[in-house]
Amino acid sequence: MSTRFDGAFFNEELDRARLTTQIEKVRKALADGRWHTVAAIAELIDAPEPSVSAQIRNLRKQENGGYIIETRRDGDTGLFVYRLVRGERE
Numbered sequence: 001m002s003t004r005f006d007g008a009f010f011n012e013e014l015d016r017a018r019l020t021t022q023i024e025k026v027r028k029a030l031a032d033g034r035w036h037t038v039a040a041i042a043e044l045i046d047a048p049e050p051s052v053s054a055q056i057r058n059l060r061k062q063e064n065g066g067y068i069i070e071t072r073r074d075g076d077t078g079l080f081v082y083r084l085v086r087g088e089r090e
Helices: 012-030 038-045 049-060
Strands: 068-073 080-086
Touching: 012 038, 012 049, 012 080, 038 049, 038 080, 049 068
Parallel strands: none
Antiparallel strands: 068 080
């Protein structure tokens, strides 16, 4: 599977390698099945929080594997937490 990125400011030459590495790091962080905040993932992989959030959205896209990522609101903090429950959609 080849990861697809898009957007008005996406530059294939400048962005592909960095974003491909980043999306894979986010996928690996979520793959343990535990709940994670965007901030925790960002700290773990040393990436900006908006980038982590964008990569979670990208992982859900069919063209990027259609990963099943659950979302819930943490009752104590009010933050949203995420976990990968299944790999690529069948």
